[in-house]
Amino acid sequence: MTATQSRLAALVIVAITVAAAAFAYMSWRKSQVEAFSATARAALANVDLVLDRALLTVRAVQGYYIANPGAKEDGLVSFVEGMGPVSGLRALAFYRRVPDAERASTDAELIRTGRSSIGIWTLSDDRKRIPAATAGFYYPATATYFFEGAASAYGFDILSHPERRFAVNMAIQTHLGTSTDVLTFATSGAEPVRGVIFYKPVVIAGEVIGLVSGSIDVDRLIQTAKAASPDIHEVDIEIGPLELRGGAPVDTPNITDDSKPFYVIDEQNHSGRVWQILVSGTPDILDYARGYGLMTLVLLAGLGAAAALIGYTTAARRGRELQSAETRLRRTLDGLVPLVFMTDPGGQVMGANRAALESIGSDETGITGKPIDRLPLWEDEPSNRDALHVAIARAAAGEERRLDVLSSETELGQTVYDVAVRPVATENGRISHLVVSALDVSERVEAAETERLLMRELDHRMKNTLQVVQGVVRRTAHSHETVDSFENALLGRITTMARAHDLLARERWLGADLRTVVLQELQPFEQGHSITVTGSPIRINPKGALAFALAIHELGTNAIKYGALSVPDGRLAIDWSFDSDDDDRRLVFHWHETNGPKVTVPERRGFGSLLLERSITYDLDGKTDLEFAYEGVTCRIEIPWGRIRPMTASTHFRERLAEGAKA
Amino acid sequence: MTVSSPGPARVLIVEDEFMIAMEIESVVLDAGFDVLGPAADVESALALIDANSPDIGLLDVNLGHGTTSTPVAERLTEVGVPFILCTGYQTADLVQSYGEGIPMLQKPVDTVKLVEFLRTLAPASRR
Numbered sequence: 001m002t003a004t005q006s007r008l009a010a011l012v013i014v015a016i017t018v019a020a021a022a023f024a025y026m027s028w029r030k031s032q033v034e035a036f037s038a039t040a041r042a043a044l045a046n047v048d049l050v051l052d053r054a055l056l057t058v059r060a061v062q063g064y065y066i067a068n069p070g071a072k073e074d075g076l077v078s079f080v081e082g083m084g085p086v087s088g089l090r091a092l093a094f095y096r097r098v099p100d101a102e103r104a105s106t107d108a109e110l111i112r113t114g115r116s117s118i119g120i121w122t123l124s125d126d127r128k129r130i131p132a133a134t135a136g137f138y139y140p141a142t143a144t145y146f147f148e149g150a151a152s153a154y155g156f157d158i159l160s161h162p163e164r165r166f167a168v169n170m171a172i173q174t175h176l177g178t179s180t181d182v183l184t185f186a187t188s189g190a191e192p193v194r195g196v197i198f199y200k201p202v203v204i205a206g207e208v209i210g211l212v213s214g215s216i217d218v219d220r221l222i223q224t225a226k227a228a229s230p231d232i233h234e235v236d237i238e239i240g241p242l243e244l245r246g247g248a249p250v251d252t253p254n255i256t257d258d259s260k261p262f263y264v265i266d267e268q269n270h271s272g273r274v275w276q277i278l279v280s281g282t283p284d285i286l287d288y289a290r291g292y293g294l295m296t297l298v299l300l301a302g303l304g305a306a307a308a309l310i311g312y313t314t315a316a317r318r319g320r321e322l323q324s325a326e327t328r329l330r331r332t333l334d335g336l337v338p339l340v341f342m343t344d345p346g347g348q349v350m351g352a353n354r355a356a357l358e359s360i361g362s363d364e365t366g367i368t369g370k371p372i373d374r375l376p377l378w379e380d381e382p383s384n385r386d387a388l389h390v391a392i393a394r395a396a397a398g399e400e401r402r403l404d405v406l407s408s409e410t411e412l413g414q415t416v417y418d419v420a421v422r423p424v425a426t427e428n429g430r431i432s433h434l435v436v437s438a439l440d441v442s443e444r445v446e447a448a449e450t451e452r453l454l455m456r457e458l459d460h461r462m463k464n465t466l467q468v469v470q471g472v473v474r475r476t477a478h479s480h481e482t483v484d485s486f487e488n489a490l491l492g493r494i495t496t497m498a499r500a501h502d503l504l505a506r507e508r509w510l511g512a513d514l515r516t517v518v519l520q521e522l523q524p525f526e527q528g529h530s531i532t533v534t535g536s537p538i539r540i541n542p543k544g545a546l547a548f549a550l551a552i553h554e555l556g557t558n559a560i561k562y563g564a565l566s567v568p569d570g571r572l573a574i575d576w577s578f579d580s581d582d583d584d585r586r587l588v589f590h591w592h593e594t595n596g597p598k599v600t601v602p603e604r605r606g607f608g609s610l611l612l613e614r615s616i617t618y619d620l621d622g623k624t625d626l627e628f629a630y631e632g633v634t635c636r637i638e639i640p641w642g643r644i645r646p647m648t649a650s651t652h653f654r655e656r657l658a659e660g661a662k663a
Numbered sequence: 664m665t666v667s668s669p670g671p672a673r674v675l676i677v678e679d680e681f682m683i684a685m686e687i688e689s690v691v692l693d694a695g696f697d698v699l700g701p702a703a704d705v706e707s708a709l710a711l712i713d714a715n716s717p718d719i720g721l722l723d724v725n726l727g728h729g730t731t732s733t734p735v736a737e738r739l740t741e742v743g744v745p746f747i748l749c750t751g752y753q754t755a756d757l758v759q760s761y762g763e764g765i766p767m768l769q770k771p772v773d774t775v776k777l778v779e780f781l782r783t784l785a786p787a788s789r790r
Binding site: 459464466471478610614615618619 | 679680681682683684685687689704725727751770771774
């Protein structure tokens with residue numbers, strides 16, 4: 001994965017994480033809102049239940065009085081108790097319509113029964129009981145039923161009370177049930193109790209004969225609602241103004257609005273007033289912590305994953321970069337032509353490149369820990385060890401060293417290495433290891449050596465050749481009577497030397513092939529004669545090549561003058577081979593003439609035969625056996641191989657190195 | 664000086680090139696001297712000195728294969744035999760160490776000069 005890809009992936013993860021966190025939070029929030037909504041509805045159902053039962057009870061009492069207009073208080077008590085307890089309802093009361101004409105008798109009756117000491121009464125502004133002012137009629141309480149203990153209300157003229165008058169009047173005038181605003185009950189003791197009073201007119205034959213009232217404790221209702229769940233913090237009840245437009249009020253179905261989170265409003269109609277019950281709350285702090293916690297967890301997990309991804313790809317990339325740098329370095333080293341070794345400052349091999357391993361024919365473990373001067377590559381040469389040893393010691397002291405090292409001998413010969421030993425220092429200057437590189441310079445050394453040899457040989461040859469020509473001229477002149485034969489013999493010998501030199505020059509004076517020498521020298525004598533040369537090619541040194549060239553020239557000259565090559569049918573066979581496989585073997589050469597004229601042994605030994613013999617015997621330790629047999633001349637030449645073995649430039653170099661090591 | 668038999672003085676020829684050896688041999692013989700050798704290398708030269716007591720040495724400085732006539736020259740000095748040096752080039756140590764007082768011949772050898780040197784060095788009775 002590239003850096004861009006991983007960054008993109010991390011970005012996607014972050015985006016998904018944020019979305020997931022938002023989603024988690026919203027889901028949590030939604031579930032909380034739904035849970036609250038359900039809680040609020042349960043609370044509202046509680047309120048409804050209480051309220052409905054209370055209102056039904058009030059209606060039932062209304063029905064009771066319509067059916068029994070003259071019922072006494074004990075009738076009401078037995079009726080209500082027959083229905084059983086009704087929570088939420090504080091009290092029930094019946095207010096009988098009393099015309100002013102009956103005021104006195106009613107007052108007297110109330111006082112007589114001890115129910116009210118002041119007859120029909122009302123509350124003063126400072127909430128004291130005072131006799132009701134004279135009016136056309138009164139609605140004093142004549143029967144009451146308290147579900148809970150409360151102050152007695154007998155004789156209380158409901159119509160006289162400024163807070164309640166309006167609702168009462170409306171009930172009397174419209175013959176419909178009404179209710180008050182939220183007020184403080186007249187029957188409260190020391191603690192004021194808030195509530196709403198419902199009024200239901202008792203109408204018989206179109207006449208209102210009294211009112212039934214039912215008091216509902218609002219605080220109790222609120223408590224009932226709150227009891228539904230601890231999540232509900234507040235419940236409030238608001239009651240709208242009395243509206244009795246267009247006839248009878250209709251108790252419409254509840255309308256609940258829970259569109260706002262944690263805030264539910266229920267609207268309902270009761271006796272001409274709109275009730276709004278508000279339920280509000282919040283999830284508790286623990287729930288919030290849970291919601292935010294969830295969101296944070298999701299965020300952390302996602303961001304963590306993104307960071308990890310980026311971290312991982314960065315680390316992976318660094319790792320790859322490091323690895324590829326190492327691989328590149330390794331490949332570069334392996335691609336180098338020179339042998340490269342890494343050693344510790346003591347010269348112990350720590351590693352090597354491919355060229356080095358291939359030259360040694362070992363794998364890296366095979367040479368690790370070995371001293372560099374003891375590698376099989378060059379350990380056979382004793383001079384190397386000291387030279388390398390010194391070079392390592394110097395390099396460990398911080399010096400760069402360069403030296404020529406000759407490899408151990410293999411079937412391919414010996415190799416000359418240009419070896420450089422370099423110290424590698426760490427940043428603090430300590431030498432941590434050494435780099436030993438070895439470049440095969442055999443070819444270059446050989447070329448330089450060849451050039452040197454060539455120059456020396458040319459100088460030597462030229463002077464010797466002049467000397468030889470001088471000698472040949474003198475000696476040839478001595479042994480030839482006529483100028484013509486002198487000229488022929490002289491030219492033949494000089495040409496032979498020139499040809500041999502030519503051949504050697506082509507071989508850079510390192511030697512020549514015997515077969516090439518033989519064929520070249522025979523060329524002037526061939527001229528349709530049957531000559532067979534069966535020896536195989538053998539390289540010999542320049543001295544040997546010159547000797548053979550002269551020998552064949554002298555033998556050939558004799559053969560074409562007197563021997564087999566002087567007649568058309570004459571035959572010549574030439575062959576050579578080694579007499580054994582030993583180190584001190586000898587090269588054996590045969591010259592065999594047949595089918596020529598009868599041979600006679602020459603009367604005197606000429607310069608030619610002397611040349612032939614001397615060329616082979618002198619300084620080559622050879623032997624010539626020239627026989628003038630009757631059937632044809634034969635010549636056997638034998639030379640120790642050691643005397644004519646060719647030298648190579650590297651052999652010369654080796655000799656010089658060995659001398660240098662000695663010095 | 665060693666006691667020598669009467670007759671021509673004997674010249675030891677040390678030369679690795681056979682053609683030159685042959686040439687010098689014939690010059691020396693033509694001049695009326697006897698020839699020892701020619702020898703191509705140090706060993707055979709030393710053997711000839713031991714066996715035949717030469718009167719004069721005629722030494723080629725370089726004998727090929729990196730060898731020189733130095734051991735021969737040393738031996739001749741030991742036994743009091745004068746010698747002549749022949750050289751193709753001037754760089755050899757031998758030339759430097761024996762340069763003064765030793766007759767030198769440059770190759771190719773001037774035969775007239777060679778014979779003159781031989782006559783100078785040969786014992787008076789046998790010139």
